Amino acid sequence: MLRNRLKFLFVVGARPNFMKVAPIMRAVDACDPAIKQVLVHTGQHYDPMMSDVFFDELRLPKPDEHLGISGGTQAQQTARIMLAFEPVLMNHQPDWLIVVGDVTSTLACALTAAKLEIPIAHVEAGLRSGDRSMPEEINRIVVDSIADLLLTPSSDADTNLINESVPRNKIKCVGNVMIDSLVESLPILSEQTIVRDLGLTAEEYVLATLHRPGNVDDPSMLGELIDALGQIAADIPVVFPVHPRTRRRLNELGIVPDPKIQMLEPRGYFEFMALVQSAATVITDSGGIQEETTYLGVPCLTVRPNTERPITITEGTNRLVKPGRESLLDAWQDLQATPPQKQCPALWDGQASQRIAQALLKASPIRVK
Incomplete structure (x- = not known):
């Protein structure tokens, strides 16, 4: 046979x-x-x-x-x-x-x-x-x-x-397996110029991403989160690659972000991960970014009531933040006082x-x- x-x-x-x-x-x-x-x-x-x-x-x-x-x-x-x-x-x-x-x-x-x-x-x-x-x-x-x-x-x-x-x-x-792509790409990330091209300095800016329905479909919640990012941007540059869903909601609702927030179109994998790697902090509601920041040792504030990746909190650099203006600003202040320990999960x-x-x-x- x-x-x-x-x-x-x-x-x-x-x-x-x-x-x-x-x-x-x-x-x-x-x-x-x-x-x-x-x-x-x-x-x-x-x-x-x-x-x-x-x-x-x-x-x-x-x-x-x-x-x-x-x-x-x-x-x-x-x-x-x-x-x-x-x-x-x-x-x-x-x-x-x-x-x-x-x-x-x-x-x-x-x-x-x-x-x-x-x-x-x-x-x-x-x-x-x-x-x-x-x-x-x-x-x-x-x-x-x-x-x-x-x-x-x-x-x-x-x-x-x-x-x-x-x-x-x-x-x-x-x-x-998400980390496999990241590890393989590390040499390429070091060659990316996007941080410099945007006039930024490594570890002296915040990277933000928002796209989940609970955060962007509710007009009041989206407004609160954008306002919080604007307040953070008064202290440190905030870079915000805008998901198509989020861009559409901002336009529909007439929400105009603070001009200090640097709004970008979505980036490719290499440019985006170069921005993650060099950020002082990442503010996100993504799933995978919680893992990538943990591997890279970058502090992450996840604007969600829960996470399916709790290991990024117990062993990584992630913290959950209840969605809302005040809770995000409080978490931002707490993070400055007590940065996370850097530890990567097994395998x-x-x-x-x-x-x-x-x-x-x-x-x-x-x-x-």
């Missing part, structure tokens, strides 16, 4: 997915170049600065399939992705569907594969915020409940899955993608004819 080559199908849809899939595909190829790898882009992020530039910078191959699904409500987007993705899966018949993170594309594609009885591997499994009002939390819970291989970034994620009665033999702690070492590739190979069936 001859062994047919394995086929892995990867899904990307939103900006955080690209940094996770790129190193895994390279690691799989390094382990076994005979494995067929298929990349599907759902189109969930359609802005060129939120998608196309990342393929170039992260050396991701051009997608084999592009579903072109963007816009609409979450329910509409989920349904449209499932309808478009089903024939793709039926055509390729992969041995593994590999989904990453917790975006709508992750949920929709995992559900489609489960219905077709195609094995699912979930990278970044086991993260929990405990807040089911967050769409991402529902996505994480559902995908983990149907996945066949749960690849976790840290031991607390393992504990969450075990507490949810996931069989231990499905769980593999591999570390944080956040730039080698997670290799461990993921090995786990996929070990769990893969032998295809015979």
Whole structure:
């Protein structure tokens, strides 16, 4: 009997997915170049600065399939992705569907594969915020409940899955694959000139990002947070790459940020991470940035009531801040008085993608004819 080559199908849809899939595909190829790898882009992020530039910078191959699904409500987007993705899966018949993170594309594609009885591997499994009002939390819970291989970034994620009665033999702690892209990019970050081009000095500015619905869709909350950034900018330069969603809301609501806030268009991965690396502090509501700042040792204030990445608080440089003007300003003052200790969690070492590739190979069936 001859062994047919394995086929892995990867899904990307939103900006955080690209940094996770790129190193895994390279690691799989390094382990076994005979494995067929298929990349599907759902189109969930359609802005060129939120998608196309990342393929170039992260050396991701051009997608084999592009579903072109963007816009609409979450329910509409989920349904449209499932309808478009089903024939793709039926055509390729992969041995593994590999989904990453917790975006709508992750949920929709995992559900489609489960219905077709195609094995699912979930990278970044086991993260929990405990807040089911967050769409991402529902996505994480559902995908983990149907996945066949749960690849976790840290031991607390393992504990969450075990507490949810996931069989231990499905769980593999591999570390944080987002850090792999960061480690690989460090030499390139040192060559970036964006900090100097913006007239900034390393460790003498604040980098801010805001995009979550709870912060930018509520007019009063968005106004409060922008006002707080303006007050911080009176003491130290604030640089604010504006997410398309946030830009749209600012325009719709007629909110004019303080001119001392340096508003930017979204940046590519290298430029943005160069800004993170050199910042004195990062103020964000992102998930992945909590991890990247922890690895880089940059203080981070996460403007959210909770986080699915608590290890960035217990072992990293992150602090949670209740959304609002006064709470953010108080946290900013506290941070100046008591900077965080710098410590990086176990297995956040730039080698997670290799461990993921090995786990996929070990769990893969032998295809015979």
